[in-house]
Amino acid sequence: MDKTYDPKAIEKKWYHSWEKQGLFAPSGEGKPYTIMIPPPNVTGTLHMGHAFQDTIMDILTRYHRMMGDNTLWQPGTDHAGIATQMVVERNLKAKGETQTRHEMGREKFVEKIWEWKEESGGQITQQLRRMGASLDWENERFTMDDGMSAAVQKIFIKLYNDGLIYRGKRLVNWDPVLKTAVSDIEVENIEEQGFMYHVRYPFVEGEVDGKTHMHIATTRPETILADGALAVHPDDSRYDAVIGKEVWVPMTDRKIPVIRDEYVDPEFGTGCVKITPAHDFNDYQVGQRHEMEIINLFTPDAIMNENAPQAYQGMDRFAARDKIVEDLKVAELLERIEPHTLKRPYGDRTGTVIEPYLTDQWFVKAEPLAKPAVEAVTSGKVRFIPSHHEKTYFEWMNNIQDWCISRQLWWGHRIPAWFDAEGNFYVGESEHAVREQNNLGDIELTQDEDVLDTWFSSALWPFSTLGWPEESERLKAFYPTSVLVTGFDIIFFWVARMVMFGIYAMGEVPFKDVYMHGLVRDNEGQKMSKSKGNVLDPIDIIDGISLEDLVSKRTSNMMQPKLAAKIEKATRRQFPEGINAHGTDALRFTFCSLATMGRDVVFDMGRAEGYRNFCNKIWNAVRYVTQNVEGKDCGLTGEVTLSVADRWIISELQKAEQAVHEAIESYRFDFAAQTIYEFIWNEYCDWYLELTKAVLYGDSDELAMRGTRRTLVKVLEAALRLLHPIMPYVTEECWQTIAPLAGVSGESISTSAYPLPEVDKRDEAAEADIVWFKAVLLAIRRIRSEMNIAPSKPLPILLTEGSADDRSRVEAYQTMMIKLGKLESFDFATQDVPESAVALAGDLKINIPMKGLIDKDAELERLQREIDKRGKEQGILSGKLGNEKYVSNAPAELVARDQARLATLDDEITALQAQLTKIQAL
RNA sequence: AGUCGCGUAGCUCAGUUGGUUAGAGCACCACAUUGACAUUGUGGGGGUCGGUGGUUCGAAUCCACUCGCGACUACCA
Numbered sequence: 001m002d003k004t005y006d007p008k009a010i011e012k013k014w015y016h017s018w019e020k021q022g023l024f025a026p027s028g029e030g031k032p033y034t035i036m037i038p039p040p041n042v043t044g045t046l047h048m049g050h051a052f053q054d055t056i057m058d059i060l061t062r063y064h065r066m067m068g069d070n071t072l073w074q075p076g077t078d079h080a081g082i083a084t085q086m087v088v089e090r091n092l093k094a095k096g097e098t099q100t101r102h103e104m105g106r107e108k109f110v111e112k113i114w115e116w117k118e119e120s121g122g123q124i125t126q127q128l129r130r131m132g133a134s135l136d137w138e139n140e141r142f143t144m145d146d147g148m149s150a151a152v153q154k155i156f157i158k159l160y161n162d163g164l165i166y167r168g169k170r171l172v173n174w175d176p177v178l179k180t181a182v183s184d185i186e187v188e189n190i191e192e193q194g195f196m197y198h199v200r201y202p203f204v205e206g207e208v209d210g211k212t213h214m215h216i217a218t219t220r221p222e223t224i225l226a227d228g229a230l231a232v233h234p235d236d237s238r239y240d241a242v243i244g245k246e247v248w249v250p251m252t253d254r255k256i257p258v259i260r261d262e263y264v265d266p267e268f269g270t271g272c273v274k275i276t277p278a279h280d281f282n283d284y285q286v287g288q289r290h291e292m293e294i295i296n297l298f299t300p301d302a303i304m305n306e307n308a309p310q311a312y313q314g315m316d317r318f319a320a321r322d323k324i325v326e327d328l329k330v331a332e333l334l335e336r337i338e339p340h341t342l343k344r345p346y347g348d349r350t351g352t353v354i355e356p357y358l359t360d361q362w363f364v365k366a367e368p369l370a371k372p373a374v375e376a377v378t379s380g381k382v383r384f385i386p387s388h389h390e391k392t393y394f395e396w397m398n399n400i401q402d403w404c405i406s407r408q409l410w411w412g413h414r415i416p417a418w419f420d421a422e423g424n425f426y427v428g429e430s431e432h433a434v435r436e437q438n439n440l441g442d443i444e445l446t447q448d449e450d451v452l453d454t455w456f457s458s459a460l461w462p463f464s465t466l467g468w469p470e471e472s473e474r475l476k477a478f479y480p481t482s483v484l485v486t487g488f489d490i491i492f493f494w495v496a497r498m499v500m501f502g503i504y505a506m507g508e509v510p511f512k513d514v515y516m517h518g519l520v521r522d523n524e525g526q527k528m529s530k531s532k533g534n535v536l537d538p539i540d541i542i543d544g545i546s547l548e549d550l551v552s553k554r555t556s557n558m559m560q561p562k563l564a565a566k567i568e569k570a571t572r573r574q575f576p577e578g579i580n581a582h583g584t585d586a587l588r589f590t591f592c593s594l595a596t597m598g599r600d601v602v603f604d605m606g607r608a609e610g611y612r613n614f615c616n617k618i619w620n621a622v623r624y625v626t627q628n629v630e631g632k633d634c635g636l637t638g639e640v641t642l643s644v645a646d647r648w649i650i651s652e653l654q655k656a657e658q659a660v661h662e663a664i665e666s667y668r669f670d671f672a673a674q675t676i677y678e679f680i681w682n683e684y685c686d687w688y689l690e691l692t693k694a695v696l697y698g699d700s701d702e703l704a705m706r707g708t709r710r711t712l713v714k715v716l717e718a719a720l721r722l723l724h725p726i727m728p729y730v731t732e733e734c735w736q737t738i739a740p741l742a743g744v745s746g747e748s749i750s751t752s753a754y755p756l757p758e759v760d761k762r763d764e765a766a767e768a769d770i771v772w773f774k775a776v777l778l779a780i781r782r783i784r785s786e787m788n789i790a791p792s793k794p795l796p797i798l799l800t801e802g803s804a805d806d807r808s809r810v811e812a813y814q815t816m817m818i819k820l821g822k823l824e825s826f827d828f829a830t831q832d833v834p835e836s837a838v839a840l841a842g843d844l845k846i847n848i849p850m851k852g853l854i855d856k857d858a859e860l861e862r863l864q865r866e867i868d869k870r871g872k873e874q875g876i877l878s879g880k881l882g883n884e885k886y887v888s889n890a891p892a893e894l895v896a897r898d899q900a901r902l903a904t905l906d907d908e909i910t911a912l913q914a915q916l917t918k919i920q921a922l
Numbered sequence: 923a924g925u926c927g928c929g930u931a932g933c934u935c936a937g938u939u940g941g942u943u944a945g946a947g948c949a950c951c952a953c954a955u956u957g958a959c960a961u962u963g964u965g966g967g968g969g970u971c972g973g974u975g976g977u978u979c980g981a982a983u984c985c986a987c988u989c990g991c992g993a994c995u996a997c998c999a
Binding site: 001003004196216217220264268269272274275276282343386391399488489519525593599602605607611612613614616619621622625627666668697781782784786788792872873877880884885888898 | 927933996
């Protein structure tokens with residue numbers, strides 16, 4: 001074995017081998033355990049969020065697989081309609097394609113997307129493999145596969161027949177760049193500085209109630225041209241005289257009435273508002289109530305259309321705004337413009353301003369589906385972890401809006417509806433089917449051009465991947481799934497809709513637990529984004545990357561090239577040496593240790609480095625064990641004697657195993673990581689390995705040597721299995737060496753059994769002995785360090801004032817103490833001891849004769865520090881115990897414990913004080 | 923405006939139903955080093971737990987108010 005751990009050398013080898021051996025397929029035995037991967041965009045690449053999420057899912061998957069469950073982690077990718085279509089359009093352009101999408105035509109363009117999917121589609125799944133993700137690749141799915149498409153069609157038809165899908169002309173969120181409708185949740189409302197325009201609407205009658213005009217304010221003056229009315233609140237007496245009167249719509253020759261409507265807030269502004277039914281969601285409602293004419297001003301790409309006055313036609317919406325403001329000024333209808341903070345709706349894909357737009361679309365009637373979905377969570381059938389996310393879920397579900405599912409795109413599942421020449425439509429599996437079902441003869445039919453929202457097919461993921469609508473064995477075995485691991489940011493997009501559709505289609509919830517993790521942020525707590533130039537690629541943390549490569553990666557293909565210099569500077573400052581290779585295991589362990597409840601993950605490279613060192617620690621522990629055990633009798637059969645250290649580490653292992661089980665079962669991945677880290681490094685390596693040297697390099701008898709070798713190798717073997725779900729590679733590589741030495745056989749650690757704690761291996765006596773032993777050694781080391789005595793220099797030592805227990809322990813463990821404490825001689829003295837440096841370990845007084853070793857001042861100072869420290873604690877405790885209410889109210893054992901502690905402190909202080917006096921007198 | 927989350931060491935984070943002297947990793951300081959490991963070892967310094975008030979024998983933990991940060995939802999004419 002090499003002296004240092006090199007992740008590169010082992011990772012690829014093992015993943016390939018696991019996959020080839022088919023170790024990731026469900027075993028077919030045990031109780032089912034299922035996780036569905038949230039399907040990443042098929043043409044995407046792995047980012048830190050994926051890496052984090054996939055690490056958690058893989059830990060759960062590997063854990064359950066090793067626990068003997070029939071474990072499935074279902075892989076797959078999403079067609080991601082809008083995102084993919086945009087990427088391909090951009091790509092074609094970059095490749096020198098002169099034809100636009102529309103010139104090319106639907107069929108050819110979709111063909112290009114499939115080509116692109118084939119070309120780049122493997123990247124993210126390869127990256128998942130790099131992460132060590134143990135997905136059942138044999139059954140990989142894609143949301144546009146035939147089977148998946150059949151499921152989409154089936155459920156669409158079912159929903160339609162049940163009256164839960166309808167088609168209608170509604171005001172929807174319209175993206176004028178993509179020229180498609182999007183759903184409410186695809187719109188981001190961003191606060192920005194804008195203006196409020198105060199406009200006058202002259203009365204048709206010239207003067208009413210002593211006024212010549214109505215005064216309203218708007219942030220969107222260009223929509224004035226489509227106004228249907230002015231409105232005031234019904235109870236607003238200020239406007240009694242003007243109700244029913246007409247005003248001129250500025251810049252037009254249209255007249256509109258002043259009406260009353262509850263919607264108006266009389267407190268706000270002038271208490272009078274313009275109503276523009278075609279261009280505002282609220283106004284649309286008002287317009288419906290008052291049967292207003294709906295005037296749409298825009299073409300699908302938000303250019304002023306023929307409904308606008310001639311002068312504005314053909315203008316972009318923003319240019320039109322500028323023009324109308326100018327025109328209002330000239331006409332003296334603009335009272336003033338004031339700065340105003342407003343929220344503007346942006347499309348989350350295109351970043352363009354979304355328009356409310358009146359079109360024909362398909363909708364899912366959400367309320368009937370939401371009811372049982374809410375019930376599933378209130379009843380506990382679906383559990384959110386952490387639970388506070390339930391609130392967000394309920395909030396949305398209880399105010400749910402109908403879901404606009406049609407998109408005017410080409411990449412996606414085509415809507416299974418056909419139109420005749422009169423505009424009647426028929427929903428069914430195919431053109432042939434709808435003809436038959438509706439007795440249409442041979443009239444001309446054309447299929448709806450629209451495709452479905454990507455999230456429509458995603459909502460079916462938990463069962464469509466398992467073969468639904470076929471009643472497959474997989475479906476029976478693995479639905480409902482065990483846990484959904486996902487980010488809180490897609491509760492609405494995905495989680496809620498899966499629950500609704502799962503219950504609707506399957507009659508059962510799609511998952512029992514929903515583990516919601518936070519966002520992965522950069523070291524400053526910023527969201528990672530290309531435009532900020534702070535993106536980390538998980539693969540770069542695994543393999544390492546030079547500074548120059550990192551800089552060019554971060555500054556290439558920028559939307560705003562201006563930022564490149566700034567990004568370069570920040571990158572050079574943060575990573576002056578580039579990024580070192582850490583390996584997959586270290587990255588996974590970092591995520592695991594940061595996976596705490598309900599909190600974003602601020603990625604800390606320092607931690608990743610620490611955990612790479614941890615890998616190296618394990619690696620070298622394996623080397624040590626191998627060197628001392630290979631070719632020797634490890635007592636796997638026959639008689640052995642176990643030393644106190646052997647019994648202690650075995651006992652500690654049981655505790656660690658118990659803690660790890662509890663941690664993983666309760667999704668406390670950070671606890672699991674910490675427990676294993678501490679066990680391996682702080683107990684097994686720091687103490688146990690050192691203790692075995694006293695046995696193995698000493699003159700112990702053969703039974704003891706065999707016992708120690710056996711323990712050394714067995715405990716390590718179990719610890720590797722314990723760690724495997726978090727660090728699959730290094731544990732596999734090491735296990736292949738260690739398992740045979742421990743008498744354990746098997747192809748791979750990943751299909752070996754997860755260690756279970758055994759109560760009868762707990763040994764509290766051994767634990768107590770080692771606690772004592774550590775206290776003594778720590779005391780000795782501390783004196784050494786504080787007195788500046790070279791650690792290598794062997795010391796004589798005298799022990800005094802110990803109890804009978806101390807004496808027998810000193811007797812029993814002195815070989816080990818001499819070794820680890822670098823002690824020269826060792827006596828339990830009863831007679832007067834010479835002037836010494838003194839440390840206390842319980843009752844035991846450790847005296848290191850100081851003549852010629854240490855200086856008086858340093859020792860006095862040290863003793864005083866020890867006394868002060870105890871004095872402080874003594875003060876607190878005696879105060880507490882002097883409080884009668886504490887003594888009478890607190891649990892008795894707490895008081896007893898404090899009293900005992902106080903007594904010890906008193907004794908210790910007396911002893912130290914005496915020592916101090918003694919030294920002073922020298 | 924409403925809801926939720928967060929604020930603990932220089933940094934990144936733990937801290938289970940209130941109960942020893944509030945912990946870890948990284949960073950820092952000192953010392954060490956032929957023997958599993960410098961991707962190391964040993965020892966050390968560093969925190970009025972955002973603030974104020976309250977409940978309690980006892981508060982990082984519970985309550986109220988408050989400051990700061992973040993997210994989400996709705997509205998903003």
